[in-house]
Amino acid sequence: MLTVDLLRHRDDKEPTPKSALLESSVWVACGLAFSVVVLVSWGSTAFSEYLSGYVIEKSLSVDNVFVWAIIFSSFAIPLRFQHRVLFWGIFGALVLRLAFILAGTTLISRFWWLLVTFGLILIASGVKIIRHRDDEGKHERTGAVRLLGKIIPVQSEFSGHHFLVRKAGKWVATPLLAALVVVEVTDVVFAVDSVPAVLAVSREPFLVFASNAFAILGLRALYFLLGDAKERFHYLSHALGAILIFVGIKMTASHWYHLPTEISLAVIIVILTAAIVFSIQKTKREQLTT
Numbered sequence: 001m002l003t004v005d006l007l008r009h010r011d012d013k014e015p016t017p018k019s020a021l022l023e024s025s026v027w028v029a030c031g032l033a034f035s036v037v038v039l040v041s042w043g044s045t046a047f048s049e050y051l052s053g054y055v056i057e058k059s060l061s062v063d064n065v066f067v068w069a070i071i072f073s074s075f076a077i078p079l080r081f082q083h084r085v086l087f088w089g090i091f092g093a094l095v096l097r098l099a100f101i102l103a104g105t106t107l108i109s110r111f112w113w114l115l116v117t118f119g120l121i122l123i124a125s126g127v128k129i130i131r132h133r134d135d136e137g138k139h140e141r142t143g144a145v146r147l148l149g150k151i152i153p154v155q156s157e158f159s160g161h162h163f164l165v166r167k168a169g170k171w172v173a174t175p176l177l178a179a180l181v182v183v184e185v186t187d188v189v190f191a192v193d194s195v196p197a198v199l200a201v202s203r204e205p206f207l208v209f210a211s212n213a214f215a216i217l218g219l220r221a222l223y224f225l226l227g228d229a230k231e232r233f234h235y236l237s238h239a240l241g242a243i244l245i246f247v248g249i250k251m252t253a254s255h256w257y258h259l260p261t262e263i264s265l266a267v268i269i270v271i272l273t274a275a276i277v278f279s280i281q282k283t284k285r286e287q288l289t290t
Contacts, residue, residue, distance in 0.1 A: 020224035027218025031058075034214055038207070049202035052265040053211030056201065056247065059272060060194045060240055061216055065223045067186050075179045084161050085176055086220040089183035096188060097212045100195045105205045115251050118196035122248030125193045130241035148173060148181050197244060200251035201264050234282045239275030243268055 031054055039047035072082050108114050148154060152164075154173045159165040163177040198208050246267055250259050 017225065020221050023221035024218055024225050027214070027221060031214035031218070034210065038210075046204070046207060048262050048265060049204065050207045050211050052201040052268065053198040053208055054215050055265065055268050055272075056197050056243065057194055057212050057215035058218075059243060059268070060190065060197060061219055062222075062236065062240070064187065064190055064216075064219060067190075068183065068223050071179055071182050071186070075175045075182075077175065077179050078158070081158070081161050081176060083220060083224075085180050085183060086223065088163075089180055089187065090216055090220060092180075092184050093187040093191075093216055094213055096184070097191060097195065097216070098209055100191050101199075101205055101208050101212065104195055104199050105203055105208070108199065108203060115254055118199065119248045119250070119252030119254075122193065122196055122200070122244045122251060124248075126241040126244030126246075126248060128241075129237050129244065148178055154178050193244060196251065197247045200247040200254065233275070234279045235275040236279070239271050242271050246271070 035047055035051050035054070038050045068082075068086065071077075072085075077085065104118075108118075152171060152173050154175070154177070155165070155167070156175065158176065159174050161176065163174060163180065164171050165174060166172070195208075195212070198211060202208050202211075247264070250264060253259075
């Protein structure tokens with residue numbers, strides 16, 4: 001599927017809203033179709049765990065979309081090259097997520113107190129998101145580029161869709177590679193929150209990775225669809241923060257009390273739905289007053 005996606009965009013054409021909507025719908029359909037496979041193969045419990053993980057990861061990954069918009073704006077990456085950067089960025093993210101998940105499930109199975117630690121981290125992250133600590137991404141961008149510059153020279157001009165070019169017999173990085181490095185760094189930062197959040201609803205590595213994979217594979221299309229829409233979702237940050245706090249409490253208490261996965265899924269859906277409804281209402285009120 002990744003190969004087909006890369007071949008479809010090999011000409012570096014600028015995505016249209018229509019094509020982005022179609023691709024996003026296809027990826028969501030694939031993720032939901034796989035939930036049916038999980039239901040048939042492993043039963044209702046695994047189905048609920050996968051679907052909860054998918055919804056959590058998809059929800060938390062929406063912030064990635066808006067961070068990508070900031071990254072591409074700061075590097076002045078042309079729209080026609082952004083898909084290539086995101087393709088390899090998400091490919092790297094899948095590898096990093098797999099390592100995070102395998103390490104997390106192994107450690108949790110051996111040291112139960114890590115559940116409490118991860119839970120407290122999620123609660124703190126949720127509070128931070130609600131308080132809108134948006135300045136931190138700026139430090140991650142400058143730090144990552146500074147580190148890349150110590151490894152390989154970085155030129156300021158583009159060379160088509162290439163990440164590396166040879167100049168005077170030496171390899172030089174283009175702004176596309178610099179943007180790719182920052183995309184990977186920000187994904188690691190987001191994974192610190194999202195992977196423990198999914199581990200709060202499932203300890204099965206395959207289900208956790210599958211839910212992560214299907215959720216983030218569709219983010220490229222979602223980016224081109226929603227990249228400029230953050231201002232319309234006034235309560236998105238509050239909803240994401242509330243979800244992190246909820247799953248953090250669930251994970252912290254899980255050693256003593258197991259909350260059914262179906263209830264977790266219902267709570268997450270209610271939080272997201274409420275955020276969407278209140279955001280729409282606020283947008284309508286603002287339009288009436290202008």
